[in-house]
Amino acid sequence: MSTAPGPRPPGPSPWRRLWRAARPRATRAQLLAGVLCAALGFGVVVQVRQTDVAGLADLRESDLVRILDDAGERGDRLAEEVRELERTRSELSAGSDSAEAAARAAEQRAREHGLLAGTVAAVGPGITATIADPAGQVRAATLVSLVQELRDAGAEAIQVGDVRVVASTAFQEAPAGSGPGVVADGRLLTPPYEVRVVADPQTVSTALDIPGGVRESLRQLGAELTVRTSEEVRVSALHAVSSPQYARPASPGATAGSE
Template identity: 65%
Template sequence: MSEPAAPRRSPWRRLWRAGRPRATRAQVLAGILCAALGFGFVVQVRQTSTSGLSDLRETDLVRILDDTTERGDRLQEELDNLQATRRQLTEGSDSAQAAAQAAEQRAQEYGLLAGTLPAHGPGIVATITDPDTAVRSTNLIQFVQELRDAGAEAIQIGSTRVVAETAFTDTTGAVLVDGATERAPYVVSVIGDPDTLSTALDIPGGVRETLRSAGADLEVRNAAGADGVQVDALHAVSAPQYARPASPEPSASTG
């Protein structure tokens, strides 16, 4: 009895098997290396993105969290005040008086921010000693920025009021603050929440460590209660030379 003949394979199937890619040992090794490199890259990115906080101590993390919470509370309080003012202007029985009071309050707030009005309140008095005259304008700029981030509402360096457009320039043995020569020891009077301000200056890698690496030292004194901090230097505001109020654009008619 003869054995059954083996089934014939179709030409298309033989052609597909001949053209099918075959994984060589080198290709498998290359694939494993690519996967390992991709995994390592992802791990490195994650470590880099979190190393800024993972290296800090628990107390430092608590300080940063408290600072962030304080900023959120201040913003929420400002929002509540603005909404209350809006209700008074739109729903109050005497909208003209409410508008006048709101305008006067805004004028005082803008005067404090612009440095045209003296200020008094709780805050800190920071003294920067610089025996080697190594403090530069960049150090004071970092100092001011850190204070503003911590909610400082009024700042005075020596006899100069610091506002948004204050310029800092290096000069021999001193720093020019809006053209005024300020020398060490730099006495910085700041109005704001004392605890938040002093904590912001002690953040690792922040102002205190930068000054210390330059050979300077920082002493901070909290001032609250009736004494508080007095910021009495005023900023002279010059009239704009080119800017003029823009005319309101006419509203588009509907119909």
């Protein structure tokens, strides 16, 4: 005797079956990729935050000392320049003596500009530095760092070998086959290098001895820096100023828009 089959239990709806088919199935590879992406994102966020707050805190103690000394020396020089300009202004506005004061100020400015341009000799207290380079490892960048250090220390006139150092002075590597040396403004300088500087001797000497500074850099190259202070250092080399190729003095009555 057979029995009729009973009714089937109701199955899942078509929409539920479709959702189950489309539902992502997490595999071990997917989980690993997700963990790696999360770790990478965390590392990027940490690096960005560290970069935002990085600054002086990441510098070495010697670098911080050097920056502090440079800032202090620059501040002292700027303060002295302000006082000098205020004295000049007072003299120029002092009534009957204003014409004489203006002439003195113009003459002083001419001397200062001549010193900066390297067109006049300089004499005064300063130092004479000698760089012994038996291994021939001193490069143009080393002398550039030395000059920059001297300028930061308030050097008013610098001479390297027989070359007067001005704002346009260029240091380059010596041509191949010429032996150890550095080319400055087209002139080949060979070791030992003599550097004459007119500046406050104590300030310049201290600047060269700052930890991590020029002396230490030269020592790492196998070179030796010797500094001798003096109350009278002569910077006699002059910088040749080329004549303008296109510019010519304008007439006193010329206006900006005239031809």
